[in-house]
Amino acid sequence: MTTEQLYAHILSKQSFLCVGLDTDIAKIPAHLLHETDPVFAFNKAIIDATADLCVAYKPNLAFYESMGVRGWGAFEKTIRYIKDNYPDQFIIADAKRGDIGNTSEMYARTFFDELDIDAVTVAPYMGEDSVRPFLRPGKWVILLALTSNKGSRDFQLIEDKEGTPLFERVLSVSQQWATEEQMMYVVGATQGRMFEDVRKLAPRHFLLVPGIGAQGGSLTDVCKYGMHDRCGLLVNSSRAILYADSSERFSEAAREAAAAVQQEMQKELAKRVKS
């Protein structure tokens, strides 16, 4: 999917919501546990309930791997279900991978060749040759820059001799590897005004923003400091949507939660984005 296609989807849906499919079998409604594949049944219901309100889905690999072979089956079925039924959705494998070249190449093969996913999240610590194998025509690397968690301060904010924090170095160095048509950055919603620093270095890139909802980030602040005139944001919500309700009406509740976010997003788009 190209940048222009993403811009168009955001405008037509008036949403830049990404629904994070962090599906935890311990948290899904009890009545689904009788299904052959409860995790897939849950995902299918969530997807059907939210697809017109969001532009992207982001399954988090950890939640599927924790269930071994069954989990991988549910992950693959989920990807296929989205591609078959909602082909305009941007699919992100939240994997945070990154390894020596031949290993990163294997991960790229999994996500891009086998599953035809649009984007993979990648950790920058191992540098250029750990990221390059993920750069494929029509596919996206979403590189961790400034994450949403408390530990983001441990290393990402360390300043070098010129006073440049590590995450800024990641933003600038990685732009030598890929254009803004191939790379996005993860910037946590909890980072507030730091979005201004990110935008100085990456004014046009798409940013994938986790951390609203359960993690406490503010959508208003993210838009105020991070949105550009064609949006340039994909804001993720996982738990607040998936687990809005644990009864048989979980998917309606998920839809209501997603709709509430979408309505806020529509207002932000009206304020800041030229249509």
Place this chain on the structure above:
Amino acid sequence: MTTEQLYAHILSKQSFLCVGLDTDIAKIPAHLLHETDPVFAFNKAIIDATADLCVAYKPNLAFYESMGVRGWGAFEKTIRYIKDNYPDQFIIADAKRGDIGNTSEMYARTFFDELDIDAVTVAPYMGEDSVRPFLRPGKWVILLALTSNKGSRDFQLIEDKEGTPLFERVLSVSQQWATEEQMMYVVGATQGRMFEDVRKLAPRHFLLVPGIGAQGGSLTDVCKYGMHDRCGLLVNSSRAILYADSSERFSEAAREAAAAVQQEMQKELAKRVKS
């Protein structure tokens, strides 16, 4: 497995070899492709041929994930096979994970609770709360410090205002999170004399050292600059052992390759380690 148990295994086997199970279905001998599970059949043969020459196995998750559900099946069978037949082997899931707390927790559940693996490699970029969920009694975090690839220079060597490179910061900060009975560090064999810098900060920790063989690192240098008086090294070789030969005698060739490394290791142990 405790540090003392690892020291004992190294002494009794006169080896600190870790065999990396980076099993690529495109590279395994053709006659195995008729097996129900070729990857597991290959791993089983390699393990049986090398178990008395090494102290650890390190399956690299990327290679299994690239085959989806079948790959996860082969991965799980491999772990179970080692645990059932060679219970003294230290098993490392080379996963390079690291995510926000609840996600790292899911990965920890997969590798430690479900599969009872001894250690997981973890990337440090997201900081303390991304690493802590992996700290479990009797289990190990192996944190990336100074990797073996060219890209290790992109960020790991960036110096802060006091001239401390990032990998040294990772070594010192992470010691506030875990003792040397719970944490090891990845240091690439290609880093030569930089092992001296690592040992200044982590004199007693175990180091997991990839990069001899196909990647060109020298075992002699690793031992000269990185070994302490009880060894404190696990040196990994993957491709040079697994793919020593592609014919029906692949497992004998793998054994010969592993034996050659073990013999070198025995000499290094005689020189530097008190028995």
